[in-house]
Amino acid sequence: MLTILVTGAAGLIGGEVCARLAKRGHRMIGMVRRTPDIRGNDGAPVNGVTVVAGDVRQPLMGLEPAAFDLVIHCAASLEFDAPQEELSAVNVEGTRNAMDFAKAAEAGFLHVSTAYVCGQRDGPIAEGPVPEGTRFTNRYEASKAAGERVIEEGGTAFAIARPSIVLGDSATGRIRQFPSLCNVFRLMARGKVTRFPAAGTASLDLVPIDHVAASIVALAERFDAAAGGHYHLVAADPLPAAELAHGVARAAHLPDPVVVRPADYDPAALSPAERLLAGRMLATFGPYFTRSPRFDDTRLREVTGLSCPATDNAWLDRLIAYGVERGYLPQPA
Incomplete structure (x- = not known):
């Protein structure tokens, strides 16, 4: 002990x-x-x-x-x-x-x-x-x-x-406190952000x-x-950054944000409300949607014998379902 x-x-x-x-x-x-x-x-x-x-x-x-x-x-x-x-x-x-x-x-x-x-x-x-x-x-x-x-x-x-x-938890999606990145997903799920700029090679761990x-x-x-x-x-397989937007559309009652290349993203084409919210979002997280670090975890696995559970679309679905259940994400009509 x-x-x-x-x-x-x-x-x-x-x-x-x-x-x-x-x-x-x-x-x-x-x-x-x-x-x-x-x-x-x-x-x-x-x-x-x-x-x-x-x-x-x-x-x-x-x-x-x-x-x-x-x-x-x-x-x-x-x-x-x-x-x-x-x-x-x-x-x-x-x-x-x-x-x-x-x-x-x-x-x-x-x-x-x-x-x-x-x-x-x-x-x-x-x-x-x-x-x-x-x-x-x-x-x-x-x-x-x-x-x-x-x-x-x-x-x-x-x-x-x-x-x-x-x-959230790999088996249930449960998380006691939603971290700040979840608000990016929430803004898209609520239809507040309709266009999501992400490089095609970018990933989120x-x-x-x-x-x-x-x-x-x-x-x-x-x-x-x-x-x-x-x-x-870290995850065994990072999530392509664009999947943060595509994941919203995996729930039938949620909207389908448009993923655009950062070079094609035009804030002037957005409504004033979206331009304000998206501006704040990108000021904090924008750089994470443009690059792809790949974290090696060999030494962790050698010392602990642990490997990360699958972080696939099924896990993403569990995260979304838990967010809906808690009322963090919009409920079906």
């Missing part, structure tokens, strides 16, 4: 990781900042977790170091366009504070980053440190890469887990939450073997 502290335990990934590790008999401490409610992806409260209040922006996260085997650092600011000061305070200095706590507690440090620290690179992406000179799409990516550098230079035993874009959580659990339980490594928690 391990004694494990999870930061960001009230979040989507942190809550599901707590649920799985507690069920496996580990002594769990969940650190939260505002919400003391720790729930798994099924929405049920997690039993067997001691809740503590902390803040990654404070030295040692405002906690007294105690005996831990491992700190799993899930806490982060996830807003792509958040102010630089906020992203630096949480994703960079906050990571330093969490790592310092792990060092003081003589614990290993398992950090949850993002596969998209690859920035604007295309093609095969290895499980290793972010290369010097990488150009990033937004401040969020840059802050997560800077957080990784803090860890790599910090002098404590570490492993870095890099999920891609986390969506969408990964089920159960694979992400199971991988983090496996890395935690095999931390001695995992230490020093970077691990991609």
Whole structure:
């Protein structure tokens, strides 16, 4: 049995990781900042977790170091366009504070980053440190890469887990909190965005939450073997970006957005309302619809023995059905 502290335990990934590790008999401490409610992806409260209040922006996260085997650092600011000061305070200095706590507690440090620290690179992406000179799409990516550098230079035993874009459970489509990318799909499903600019070669790496959580659990339980490594928690087959629009039309009661090449996309031809909404959408996500990184996960599979379940059209249908069931997507008339 391990004694494990999870930061960001009230979040989507942190809550599901707590649920799985507690069920496996580990002594769990969940650190939260505002919400003391720790729930798994099924929405049920997690039993067997001691809740503590902390803040990654404070030295040692405002906690007294105690005996831990491992700190799993899930806490982060996830807003792509958040102010630089906020992203630096949480994703960079906050990571330093969490790592310092792990060092003081003589614990290993398992950090949850993002596969998209690859920035604007295309093609095969290895499980290793972010290369010097990488150009990033937004401040969020840059802050997560800077957080990784803090860890790599910090002098404590570490492993870095890099999920891609986390969506619903592979078997049920269930997700406790819809991530921001889902709003792109929602805008098209509601007929608010009718034209979707995407390069023909572009892809999105969408990964089920159960694979992400199971991988983090496996890395935690095999931390001695995992230490020093970077691990991609990603899909076996990325989704062509255009399928985000085509997926809307897979539900008979939803509209069929038109996919256009980015060079042919003319905002002036849109209604004022759509031009405003689409402009905001593309300011945040547009670059992800123009490139195709391919994340290698060989080392994750070697250390954990886990492979991602199929992320095919059947899974996409389950995601859509769950979104409709929850009322996040439009109901049939």
